[in-house]
Amino acid sequence: MSALVALVARDMRLTLGRGSEGLVTLFFFLMVVMVFALALGGDAALIGRAAAGIIWTAAVLSALLTLESVYHRDYADGTLDLLLLSPLPAWQIVAAKMLSHWILGGLLLLPAALVAAPMLFVPFAALPVLLLSLLMGTLYLSLLGGLGAALTLGSRRPGLLLVVIVLPLYTPMLLLGGMAASAAMMAMPVKAYLLLQAALLLLALPLAPAAAAASLTTNMRSS
Secondary structure, eight states: OOHHHHHHHHHHHHHHGGGGGGGGGHHHHHHHHHHHHHHHOHHHHHHHHHHHHOOOHHHHHHHHHTTTTHHHHHHHHTTTHHHHSSSSSSHHHHHHHHHHIIIIITTHHHHHHHHHHHHHOGGGGGGGHHHHHHHHHHHHHHHHHHHHHTHHHOOOHOOOOOOOHHHHHHHHHHHHHHHHHHHTTTTTTOOHHHHHHHHHHHHHHHHHHHHHHHHHHHHHHHO
């Protein structure tokens, strides 16, 4: 566990050390929200109806923005090979990459959502459900995104291939998160949507790191 924490701390330190690159997901999320709000002409009723979809679309696009770099730099300079040759289990290395991506690219979206909520006329009473939904959803996005990044590592056009692989996997969580937020805004029951989100997350927690670790190990052996 201490090795996992050390790897997460290392990745976060390197990302934040690159300056604005470490916060690009946060700024991109807010920019997408503002563009949608302006495009809808300031109509409070229209923006309020679309708020859940806007927030979740911005979250998915923000997650996609930084996925390619999850393993790329360590792969390019040989650090990833050294990590995989170390005594650390491959799944632990992969889990650290996914967790650091989530902390900087997913967890930070929660305070960003609080900033975006007034722009989208989200009712204050709906915020707890929205934040809980995003908390589970963004972790799921990082897990599945990390798997997609591992599968496309070393390919000629990883960015395009990554989007093709990951977007269908993101769709169930995107739909459930949007429905949960919409139901909360309309004061309707949300328990079923949140439970389904939790079920998807529980499936991804063990499977995504294991599959990504297997992919990276195979990739290293064949290279």
